[in-house]
Amino acid sequence: MNHANQTPRHVPVLLARADEILGPALVSGGVLVDATLGLGGHAEHFLRTYPAIRLIGLDRDTEALRLAGERLRPFEDRITLVHTRYDSLAEALGTAGLPATASVRAVLMDLGVSSMQLDESERGFAYSIDAPLDMRMDPTAELTAADVLNTYSHGDLARVLKTYGEERFAGRIASEVVRRRQQRPFSTSAQLVELLYDAIPAATRRTGGHPAKRTFQALRVEVNRELESLEAALPAALDALEVGGRIVVMSYQSLEDKVVKQVLAQRSASRTPVGLPVELPGMGPEFKILTRGAEKASASEIEDNPRAAPVRMRAAERIEEAG
Numbered sequence: 001m002n003h004a005n006q007t008p009r010h011v012p013v014l015l016a017r018a019d020e021i022l023g024p025a026l027v028s029g030g031v032l033v034d035a036t037l038g039l040g041g042h043a044e045h046f047l048r049t050y051p052a053i054r055l056i057g058l059d060r061d062t063e064a065l066r067l068a069g070e071r072l073r074p075f076e077d078r079i080t081l082v083h084t085r086y087d088s089l090a091e092a093l094g095t096a097g098l099p100a101t102a103s104v105r106a107v108l109m110d111l112g113v114s115s116m117q118l119d120e121s122e123r124g125f126a127y128s129i130d131a132p133l134d135m136r137m138d139p140t141a142e143l144t145a146a147d148v149l150n151t152y153s154h155g156d157l158a159r160v161l162k163t164y165g166e167e168r169f170a171g172r173i174a175s176e177v178v179r180r181r182q183q184r185p186f187s188t189s190a191q192l193v194e195l196l197y198d199a200i201p202a203a204t205r206r207t208g209g210h211p212a213k214r215t216f217q218a219l220r221v222e223v224n225r226e227l228e229s230l231e232a233a234l235p236a237a238l239d240a241l242e243v244g245g246r247i248v249v250m251s252y253q254s255l256e257d258k259v260v261k262q263v264l265a266q267r268s269a270s271r272t273p274v275g276l277p278v279e280l281p282g283m284g285p286e287f288k289i290l291t292r293g294a295e296k297a298s299a300s301e302i303e304d305n306p307r308a309a310p311v312r313m314r315a316a317e318r319i320e321e322a323g
């Protein structure tokens, strides 16, 4: 594993904007939950800038937690780090001695893969380097990308590729996977990349980007149950916020952003039954949306940090107690 050069390769995405939004909720202290601690880039900034806050940092990746723990050692009396999926946020609050509702001032979710996970070629996230077909964010989890390719039925493979990768040639790729695995089970990313070059017509490659991009994304989402985890985590994160508390969510693919958009829209709509002329007391919206649409990184941030290119940020503030 190459951990040299750790600081320069990791730049927290939309840091200034996340601070602008979460800062007002944190100036007088309280708890910040960083549900995707990663290498602790955002966390370090908030701990340094707001000396009265306490941070609860979650990550499913044990190696990320270890490295973030080292980085955040100067703040060790103000942090609790928990190895968990973010859908267990309520339980993690319990571990830190807090109730699951109305107990935190801010939540940050910077979704997706970390730069470390992408850089560590042996974890198999990058299609550009030949590596074992692993893609587990949590190295202690069971299912790997190779397991998906070697054991899923044709129908399930095609569904995963189409739903999570938005891959036009999902059926054709699934057929080729099933045919080739009978001769030799899949174990390396090069085997899969070769198949994708053969299965995706050359003419569409000119417009569709690298032929492996969508299939690798789909496998990663499936292996890590990314969308199910997010769908379960967002309501728990919103429930955890006190009135005046704020949440920032950064997504890196449209399926995630769609989930975030829907959940925030639903929780910021009035709870008064449709047709009543006035808002019933205690039935107004629980949240106010703080971003107009999904905010993107600026051209100059993308130039400095190309991994910021796909980011879509949404944020909200709790304005009412839960009904």
Ligand SMILES: C[S@@+](CC[C@H](N)C(=O)[O-])C[C@H]1O[C@@H](n2cnc3c(N)ncnc32)[C@H](O)[C@@H]1O
Residues within 6 Å of the ligand: 010, 011, 012, 013, 035, 036, 037, 038, 039, 040, 041, 042, 043, 058, 059, 060, 061, 064, 084, 085, 086, 087, 110, 111, 112, 113, 114, 115, 137, 226, 229, 230
């Ligand atoms: C983009 S990185 C976060 C980077 C971090 N904000 C920083 O500044 O260093 C995303 C992190 O979220 C973690 N992650 C992804 N899905 C998760 C889940 N369902 N539960 C917990 N952690 C998750 C990944 O392991 C990864 O370390």
